[in-house]
Amino acid sequence: MKRLIAVIVVVGALTGCQSNTSKQDAHKQWFRARGQVLCELGNEHFKAGQLDDARGKALEALKLNDELDEARLLLGKVYLEQDRYLEAVNPLAAVTVHQPNLAEGWYLLAVAQERSDQPEQALASYTRACELDATNTDAILARGEVLVALGRIADARQAAESAFTAHRTDPGLYEQAGRLAMMQEDYKAAAAYFQQAGDLDYRNLRYQESQALALLLGGQYQRAAGILEQITRSADYRPSAWVHSTLGDCYLAMGRPDEAQDAYGRACDLDNRNPRSWCNAARASMEAGDFRRAAIAAGEALRLESYHRDASMLYGYALLREGQVEQALTFLRQACRAHPDSSDLHCLLGRAYEARGDPGAARRCYDQAAQMEPANTLARQLLASADDVRTVR
Numbered sequence: 023m024k025r026l027i028a029v030i031v032v033v034g035a036l037t038g039c040q041s042n043t044s045k046q047d048a049h050k051q052w053f054r055a056r057g058q059v060l061c062e063l064g065n066e067h068f069k070a071g072q073l074d075d076a077r078g079k080a081l082e083a084l085k086l087n088d089e090l091d092e093a094r095l096l097l098g099k100v101y102l103e104q105d106r107y108l109e110a111v112n113p114l115a116a117v118t119v120h121q122p123n124l125a126e127g128w129y130l131l132a133v134a135q136e137r138s139d140q141p142e143q144a145l146a147s148y149t150r151a152c153e154l155d156a157t158n159t160d161a162i163l164a165r166g167e168v169l170v171a172l173g174r175i176a177d178a179r180q181a182a183e184s185a186f187t188a189h190r191t192d193p194g195l196y197e198q199a200g201r202l203a204m205m206q207e208d209y210k211a212a213a214a215y216f217q218q219a220g221d222l223d224y225r226n227l228r229y230q231e232s233q234a235l236a237l238l239l240g241g242q243y244q245r246a247a248g249i250l251e252q253i254t255r256s257a258d259y260r261p262s263a264w265v266h267s268t269l270g271d272c273y274l275a276m277g278r279p280d281e282a283q284d285a286y287g288r289a290c291d292l293d294n295r296n297p298r299s300w301c302n303a304a305r306a307s308m309e310a311g312d313f314r315r316a317a318i319a320a321g322e323a324l325r326l327e328s329y330h331r332d333a334s335m336l337y338g339y340a341l342l343r344e345g346q347v348e349q350a351l352t353f354l355r356q357a358c359r360a361h362p363d364s365s366d367l368h369c370l371l372g373r374a375y376e377a378r379g380d381p382g383a384a385r386r387c388y389d390q391a392a393q394m395e396p397a398n399t400l401a402r403q404l405l406a407s408a409d410d411v412r413t414v415r
Contacts, residue, residue: 057087064096068103076100091117091127098130102137110134118147125155132161136168144168159185159192166198175205193219193229200232209240227253231265238272247272263293267302279309290322297323297330304336313343329360331367338370347377365391365398372404384408 064079077100083093094113101110111134117127132147148165151158162185169178179202182195189195200215216233223229230253237246250269254261270285286303293299300323307316317340323333334357341350354371361367372387385408391401 054087054090057083057090057093060086061090061092061096064093068096068099073100073103077104089120091120091124095127095130098134102130102133105137107134107138111138111140118150123154125151125158125161128154129158129161132164136164141168141171145172156188159189159194162189163194163198166202170202170205175202178202179206191222193222193226196222197229197232200236204232204236204239207239209236212236213240213242227256227259231268234272235268238268238275243272243275247276263289263296263299266292267299270302270306274306274309279306282306283310283312283315290319294322295326297327297333300326301330301332301336304333304340308336308340308343313340316340317344329357331361331364334361335366335370338367338374342370342374342377347374350374351378363394365395365401368394369398369401369404372408376408381408 060079060083064076064083067073067076067079076096080093080097080100083090084097087093094117098110098114098117101107101113111131114127114131114134117124118131121127128147128151132144132151135141135147136144145165145168148161148168151161152165155161162181166178166182169175169181179199182199182202185195186199196215196219200212200219203209203212203215213233213236216229216236220226220229220233230249234246234249237243237249247269250261250265250272253259254265254269266285266289270282270289273279273282273285283303283306286299286306289299290296290303300319304316304319304323307313307319317337320333320337320340323330324337327333334353338350338354338357341347341353351371351374354367354374358364358367358371368387368391372384372391375381375384375387385405388401388405388408391398392405395401
C-alpha cells in the first residue's frame, strides 16, 4: 500500500512539472507572438514617419522578447532616421551577430558606423553587405565613398569598375567612377564614364555637366562647349552660374573672348555675390581688349571682398592699361600691403612705377618680388630688364 502511494506521488509530481513546463512554453510563445505584433505595428509607424512611436514599439517588443532581432532592426532604422547614429550601432551589431547572413543588417550597421565616424568598421560592414547581396548598389556606392574618405582613391575606382559587369544599367556607378577618375586627373576616362551615365539616364543633365567639365580639363574645349550649349537650350533646364562660368572657360580657351564675356556675364547675373564670377568676367574683358569693362568687373569683385588677390591684380592691370597710372599706383601699394607675400602684385606695382617714370622704385619692387619667390620667372626677367636699363644709363 505504501509503495502504491509513493508511485502515485511521483506520478503526480511529474504531471505537475510537465504542466509548469507547458505553461512556461505557452508564455514564451505568447511573448514572442506579442513582440512580433508590436514589431509590425512599429514598422507601420516607421513607414508613416512616426519615429517616436516606432521606437516605443520596438523597445516594448524587446522587453517582451529580448531575442527579437526584428525589433533591433527596427530600432536601428529609427535611430538612423533620427540622426542618432552612435545609438544605432549596438542594436544593429547585435543583429549581425545573431543573423550573420542578413545583408540588410550589415548594410544598416555600416551606415551607422560611417555616420558615427567609424570608417574602418563601416568599410568592413559594407564589404560584407556587398558579399551577401551583390544587387545592393547603395552598399557598393557607399563602400566607394568610405574608401575615398580613407584616401584609397585607386581602390574605390577599382571597386566601382568591377561592379560594372553586374550593374551595367546603373548610372550611379558610372557617375561615381567618373568622379574618382577626375580625382586621379584621368579626364578622358572620366568623360567616358559621365557620358555612359548620361546615356543611361538622359533626363539627369548633371551627368552632362560633369562630362563637359571633364572634357574642359582634358583640353577638349570644343566638345565641352558643345555639350553645355546644348543643355542650356533645353526647355526645362535652368543652368546654374557654374554652367555659364564653365562655358565661359571653354570660350576663353578657344580664343573667343566676346562669347566668354557674355557667358561670364550671365554667371554674374545669377551669382552676383561671388568674387570669382566677377574675376572671370574681368579676364574675358581683358582678352577682348575692353580694359574699362575689365576694371568695372574687377571692381565689383573688390567691392565684395576688399583686396581680393586675383581681383586686385586684374583691377590694377586694367587701370594701367587705361592709362590711369596714379590711381593704379595708389591702389597697388595698398594691395601689396594687404598681400605682402604676393610676388605678382609687387611685379605689377613695379610696372606702375615704370609707367610713372620711376625706374629705381620699379627695380626695388622687382627685387623684392624675386626674393619672395626665386622661381618667379617674370620677376627675374623684369629685374634683369631694369638692370639693363640702369647699366645703359
